[in-house]
Amino acid sequence: MRLVAPPSKPRTAPALAIAVFLAITALANPASAASPAQTQAPASAMTVATHDRIDTRINNLHARLQITAAQEELWHKVAQVMRDNAGTMDSLRQARTSHANSMSAVDDLKSYGQVADAHADGIRKLTPAFQALYESMPDAQKKNADLIFRTDHHHSAKKG
Template identity: 65%
Template sequence: MKTNTPTLPPGRASAVAAGFFLAIAAFTSPASAATPSQSPAPAHVMTAAAHESIDSRINSLHSRLQITQAQEALWQKVAQVMRDNADTMHALRATRVSQMNSMNAMDDLKSYSQAADAHADGIRKLTPVFQTLYDSMSDEQKKNADLIFRTDHHHPAKKS
């Protein structure tokens, strides 16, 4: 069966892959939520851990992408969107965990839908700022970024 799936130019495809990788890294599957016999960590502990985790990913990516001083302002915009997206996903996860024991099947589906919508919104927010950064990169940096996102964007999903 032939589909009419549009293809993206290489730079745009990398930006979409980057957005996917960065956004999915901030999303935890429902399987990782607290079960009825578990009690979730206190909110302040979860918030600190979430910020440490996203900051760790941001710092690692900054280093691996070999961001130059001239690109730093563009990188900071990418990093801020990553933090904002992580905060949004964290808030949705916290709400889901706090309501887990009282959710019925429809509540569960709606909660998952909210997370999926937030994930998609996060990618839409990240793509243009990453595109601007990507466009500023040297050919060598772009090849490096392409390789990073080609190989890394699947890893967070494998951890769940």
């Protein structure tokens, strides 16, 4: 199955949060999933490769958003949610890989549903953290963020 990008909506803080989460989930195989007990893995359970990729993405986004010293506390909250979400998706990918040869078609569909649920949960967790950061930004920085996420979101929708 392929995930299809939702129809384009006005670019608001929640849309920006979705774009951030979509970027995070691109790090993990979206067709991967695990049992419900495995969907709540802490970020510390991430593979080294996923940890490195998410830290690179967080650092890149920090620079591109031009996060100020006054915004660092809010940024740290966004970054932690991004790490937690990446850890969950990585756990799902790892479990999917380890069960790939024994899963039935029904198991596959159920696991795909778990990925979709984890994705939606991640967006719900990221939205308020990013919204608080976004609301702290002056207008010029917001416009920069809007452009970054509009472009990144458009790019990820093309790839999907």
